[in-house]
Amino acid sequence: MLNMALLMYVVRRNFTSAAMLFLIILELSVVGIIVFGVHVNYVDGVLTEFRFFNHDVMESGYAYFTGIFLKSLAVIIHYFVVFFFLAGFSSLAYEFLESGKTELLLVRPVTRAGLFVSTLSGTAVSLAWNLLVFAALLAGIVSAKTGSIVLGPFVYGSTLFALELMLYAGITWSLVLLLKSSTWSTGIMIVYYLLVDGMLSRRASPDLFGGVVARFVSVLRTVLPHPTQLTALSTEAFFDLSPPFSYTGSEFVRALIFCLLLTAFSIRGFRKKEF
Amino acid sequence: MSDVVIKVENVTKIYQQNRASQIVALDNVSLSVGSGEVFALLGLNGAGKTTLVKILLGLRFPTKGSVSVMREAPLNSAVKRNIGYLPETVEFPGDMNGKDVLRLYGLISGLSGKELEKRIGEVIDLLDLEGVWQRKVKTYSKGMLVRLGLAQAVIHNPKLLFLDEPTEGLDPSGRRKVRNLIRELAADSCTVFLNSHTLSEVEMVADRIGILHKGKLVVTGGLTELMPDNQQYFVLVGQQPELAKNYTVEKRPDGWQLVARDGQELARLLEELRSAQIVVQSIYPAKTTLEDVFFKYVGEGGDA
Numbered sequence: 001m002l003n004m005a006l007l008m009y010v011v012r013r014n015f016t017s018a019a020m021l022f023l024i025i026l027e028l029s030v031v032g033i034i035v036f037g038v039h040v041n042y043v044d045g046v047l048t049e050f051r052f053f054n055h056d057v058m059e060s061g062y063a064y065f066t067g068i069f070l071k072s073l074a075v076i077i078h079y080f081v082v083f084f085f086l087a088g089f090s091s092l093a094y095e096f097l098e099s100g101k102t103e104l105l106l107v108r109p110v111t112r113a114g115l116f117v118s119t120l121s122g123t124a125v126s127l128a129w130n131l132l133v134f135a136a137l138l139a140g141i142v143s144a145k146t147g148s149i150v151l152g153p154f155v156y157g158s159t160l161f162a163l164e165l166m167l168y169a170g171i172t173w174s175l176v177l178l179l180k181s182s183t184w185s186t187g188i189m190i191v192y193y194l195l196v197d198g199m200l201s202r203r204a205s206p207d208l209f210g211g212v213v214a215r216f217v218s219v220l221r222t223v224l225p226h227p228t229q230l231t232a233l234s235t236e237a238f239f240d241l242s243p244p245f246s247y248t249g250s251e252f253v254r255a256l257i258f259c260l261l262l263t264a265f266s267i268r269g270f271r272k273k274e275f
Numbered sequence: 276m277s278d279v280v281i282k283v284e285n286v287t288k289i290y291q292q293n294r295a296s297q298i299v300a301l302d303n304v305s306l307s308v309g310s311g312e313v314f315a316l317l318g319l320n321g322a323g324k325t326t327l328v329k330i331l332l333g334l335r336f337p338t339k340g341s342v343s344v345m346r347e348a349p350l351n352s353a354v355k356r357n358i359g360y361l362p363e364t365v366e367f368p369g370d371m372n373g374k375d376v377l378r379l380y381g382l383i384s385g386l387s388g389k390e391l392e393k394r395i396g397e398v399i400d401l402l403d404l405e406g407v408w409q410r411k412v413k414t415y416s417k418g419m420l421v422r423l424g425l426a427q428a429v430i431h432n433p434k435l436l437f438l439d440e441p442t443e444g445l446d447p448s449g450r451r452k453v454r455n456l457i458r459e460l461a462a463d464s465c466t467v468f469l470n471s472h473t474l475s476e477v478e479m480v481a482d483r484i485g486i487l488h489k490g491k492l493v494v495t496g497g498l499t500e501l502m503p504d505n506q507q508y509f510v511l512v513g514q515q516p517e518l519a520k521n522y523t524v525e526k527r528p529d530g531w532q533l534v535a536r537d538g539q540e541l542a543r544l545l546e547e548l549r550s551a552q553i554v555v556q557s558i559y560p561a562k563t564t565l566e567d568v569f570f571k572y573v574g575e576g577g578d579a
Contacts, residue, residue: 101366101367101368103329103332103334103360103362104360104362104367104380104427105383106332106333106334107332107333107334107355107358107360108355108356108380108383108384109352109353109355109356109383109384109385110352110355110383111352274329274334274335274336275329275334275335
């Protein structure tokens with residue numbers, strides 16, 4: 001019941017907002033660009049071609065550049081929307097954990113753990129949405145490359161991306177709870193991850209923060225190629241699904257365990273919090 | 276006392292600020308509240324009233340001692356199902372309208388379907404939210420927020436209601452409605468635990484009071500017990516009296532006020548006034564107010 005009530009709040013709070021609607025339309029148009037392979041061809045500033053799924057057009061001249069540009073723009077917008085959603089839902093969760101509103105929830109027949117998990121499900125809505133969009137985006141890329149939908153990378157990439165978002169959401173949540181409840185356990189978990197996991201990941205990345213943060217940076221590097229690299233960027237390279245979208249099995253498991261531990265410790269801290 | 280609904284035993288709450296300093300918010304407090312009672316907890320700001328209410332609601336935990344609500348721990352779900360709460364500072368999701376807020380809290384309280392819609396209609400009517408329920412909560416005035424807060428507190432027909440400053444921010448008409456609501460709820464066997472420092476309001480609705488001062492419960496008792504009918508009488512005369520016996524005389528804007536400590540003294544005083552040919556303007560019994568009781572235990576400057 002709590003879940004339903006909170007979800008009602010989340011949906012109303014977000015989807016009645018004009019800004020959120022605008023972002024959804026923006027996101028859908030991005031998906032449209034990618035999935036339907038809308039390519040335009042300009043010659044001397046004049047639109048000469050506007051086609052769907054015309055892969056050949058991308059291989060030449062302005063059209064190639066336009067294709068790359070559109071895809072880069074699409075991915076950038078997508079990430080912008082992703083983080084807007086994540087930030088939105090996290091702030092929503094924070095709002096619910098604000099003293100006045102939290103009191104009114106906690107005096108009702110809900111457990112603290114239940115409240116924690118339910119508000120977390122607000123973030124899950126965000127994750128589900130982004131998983132859907134990213135799956136479509138990836139399918140579009142793969143389809144444009146091969147001419148047919150390939151389910152393998154579609155599922156693989158989407159799952160990894162969802163995991164990545166869960167990591168961000170978990171960390172955001174833990175920070176929110178750390179600020180709200182000052183639980184030692186949450187702090188220790190974050191320090192553990194940043195230091196221990198960071199050191200373990202040094203082999204792959206010299207960055208202190210290793211795993212998550214380095215991965216985020218590498219995602220940005222991928223979607224934001226240096227201008228000098230842009231012309232040299234081949235279609236093959238752009239469609240390559242290697243890092244940042246690949247994880248080793250142990251990284252995958254480690255990240256998952258971290259997420260679960262973080263959630264468990266955060267719930268533990270939340271149960272002891274006084275309002 | 277009827278069935279005990281709230282039992283507080285030797286509760287101490289200490290807030291540790293840092294290693295060197297701590298605040299004792301509650302100091303060995305014990306009290307009980309019976310079913311259907313309107314109990315008011317009084318005290319100056321910072322006396323520990325809100326802390327005690329939050330401990331009873333399971334939002335804070337006692338450092339020492341124990342509390343039971345309806346014979347169970349406050350965190351028990353069955354207990355929570357029967358509790359309503361109006362916090363001192365009422366906050367709701369600003370982008371929702373009043374009706375959606377009630378629907379949200381009604382749902383979480385276990386209501387659903389037609390029953391929920393029926394109760395929403397009833398509390399909207401009860402608390403005069405008819406003209407405003409469709410507006411976003413962020414546009415509400417303080418008074419409207421308090422009324423909406425009361426509506427969410429009673430939407431699930433609780434058996435125990437905690438109200439923290441329920442008339443704060445309300446106009447006289449709103450205050451009267453809240454008083455009536457409290458009395459109606461009590462008549463329906465709902466126990467009301469009131470936190471307030473509006474003594475005149477408390478005097479009109481409470482059955483029993485407790486006064487908290489600097490974390491200690493300095494007195495508890497029924498209003499009739501703490502405010503007994505006073506035997507004193509005030510006699511107002513139009514000119515300065517020169518009488519044989521010494522009475523307490525006080526100059527007032529409308530004359531001089533004399534105090535007779537009992538009925539016999541009043542009779543003597545009236546006789547003397549008649550002999551002195553001084554016209555009596557009015558005679559009225561002195562009544563101890565809750566304010567008198569409060570300051571007796573707390574002291575004028577809160578330094579008792």
